[in-house]
Amino acid sequence: MPHDSHDHDHTDPPSDLTLRVKALETVLTRKGYVAPEAIDAVIDTFENKVGPRNGAKVVAKAWSDPDFKQRLLDDASAACAELGFAGQQGEQLKAVENTEDVHNMVVCTLCSCYPWPVLGLPPSWYKSHAYRSRSVIEPRAVLEEFGVSIPEEKEVRVWDSTAELRYLVLPTRPDGTDGLSEDALADLVSRDSMIGTGVASAG
Amino acid sequence: MTNSVHDMGGMHGFGSIPLEDNEPLFHAAWEARVLGMMMTSMGLFGVTLDNVRSRMEHIPPTTYLKVGYYDKWLITLEELAVEKNLLSKDELAALAEGKEVPLPKTMEPIPTEGIIGFMATGATSARRIETKAQFQVGDTVRAKNLNVDGHTRLPRYVRGHVGTIIADCGGQVYPEVSARLEGDGPERLYTIQFTARELWGAEANAKDTVCIDLWEPYLESAS
Numbered sequence A: 001m002p003h004d005s006h007d008h009d010h011t012d013p014p015s016d017l018t019l020r021v022k023a024l025e026t027v028l029t030r031k032g033y034v035a036p037e038a039i040d041a042v043i044d045t046f047e048n049k050v051g052p053r054n055g056a057k058v059v060a061k062a063w064s065d066p067d068f069k070q071r072l073l074d075d076a077s078a079a080c081a082e083l084g085f086a087g088q089q090g091e092q093l094k095a096v097e098n099t100e101d102v103h104n105m106v107v108c109t110l111c112s113c114y115p116w117p118v119l120g121l122p123p124s125w126y127k128s129h130a131y132r133s134r135s136v137i138e139p140r141a142v143l144e145e146f147g148v149s150i151p152e153e154k155e156v157r158v159w160d161s162t163a164e165l166r167y168l169v170l171p172t173r174p175d176g177t178d179g180l181s182e183d184a185l186a187d188l189v190s191r192d193s194m195i196g197t198g199v200a201s202a203g
Numbered sequence B: 001m002t003n004s005v006h007d008m009g010g011m012h013g014f015g016s017i018p019l020e021d022n023e024p025l026f027h028a029a030w031e032a033r034v035l036g037m038m039m040t041s042m043g044l045f046g047v048t049l050d051n052v053r054s055r056m057e058h059i060p061p062t063t064y065l066k067v068g069y070y071d072k073w074l075i076t077l078e079e080l081a082v083e084k085n086l087l088s089k090d091e092l093a094a095l096a097e098g099k100e101v102p103l104p105k106t107m108e109p110i111p112t113e114g115i116i117g118f119m120a121t122g123a124t125s126a127r128r129i130e131t132k133a134q135f136q137v138g139d140t141v142r143a144k145n146l147n148v149d150g151h152t153r154l155p156r157y158v159r160g161h162v163g164t165i166i167a168d169c170g171g172q173v174y175p176e177v178s179a180r181l182e183g184d185g186p187e188r189l190y191t192i193q194f195t196a197r198e199l200w201g202a203e204a205n206a207k208d209t210v211c212i213d214l215w216e217p218y219l220e221s222a223s
Helices: A014-030 A036-049 A052-064 A066-074 A076-082 A129-137 A139-145 A182-186 A191-195 B029-045 B049-057 B061-066 B069-083 B089-096 B112-121 B175-179 B196-200
Strands: A093-097 A102-107 A155-160 A166-170 B140-143 B162-172 B187-195 B209-215 B219-221
Touching: A014 A036, A014 B029, A014 B069, A014 B089, A036 B029, A036 B112, A052 A066, A052 A076, A052 A166, A052 A182, A052 A191, A066 A076, A066 A093, A066 A166, A076 A093, A093 A102, A102 A129, A102 A139, A102 A166, A129 A139, A129 A155, A129 B196, A139 A155, A166 A191, B029 B049, B029 B069, B029 B112, B049 B069, B049 B175, B069 B089, B140 B187, B162 B209, B187 B196, B196 B209
Parallel strands: A093 A166, A102 A155, A155 B209
Antiparallel strands: B140 B162, B140 B219, B162 B187, B187 B209
């Protein structure tokens, strides 16, 4: 089987995969099993409707509104639905809050479970064998590769998404952000800070 | 195939985290089509998420480690489409070679609104169960040493280890049953917190913990 220099771990040349996918889609759509525009609409959902911008709005609101934050920690799916973020892979969301004593970080060691409505599709590294294998046994070494150092005396708490609960890290609000609007705060919330491999930063 | 390579927690040798600046949502157009086909055809195939996961876990370990993420989805879709008699391997092979194949329309697809509506509402795995909880928050429990030759969500790295229940998550679809397409078989789910030292030994940081969601049949009392 030929190997090429494609930038991730495929062994087949992309053209073979493209042909296989096209063949499958042709059969499924021409026979009437699947509507091609439904496939387009699914892709559009992930490209334009769900993504980490949604999660950032949730975090910014939690930072700004203590009542909302409490609702988020009590029932994250209901709280996110208040902002219009709900759906598949977000039916049972759980928000875990970073504190002075605890840094949270999320992984799915068995596959790549991820909270779609608030974060969209996972980045490649989240799905990588390296992240899936190492996050539970050496989370601090993994965090260092993201440029995150957690003091020895602070707990790193790793959440392995083995069931249908989907975890969202509520990062710590950066210092010096008093008075910022929710929109301005949302700009400080990175995707990685909501997975726990980053921290929210005032810049 | 419980004990296969998809159960990666704690393995060594996969190297550094492959970070990519300004990563695109898809690395090739075909990946998006595969995602779209999976989301639009699971209902058609009559399979559950656990069944799909189980199929991916049954990809031979050498292949599993070699191919990319969406390749595994494609392998699973091809397998399902053939198994459910939606198409033949011959049709797929002929099309992939660029040949013309007659493909008469056999049904009307699920309307796009139905697919997108389902994505927007989702379908919870929470289930009401009447049985009394066997464990309470604060209880010390041991993850059983189960080596089931089928789908499970009990990773090897917690088996035999002792942790503390930190949440009772109520009844949930049980993956072992759901993967076999034998209904929901709901069981109570708990979140268990293990210390890093319990899982990985004395060298691990004394403060660190791993929290993991485990179903009641995976657990036994260790109080």
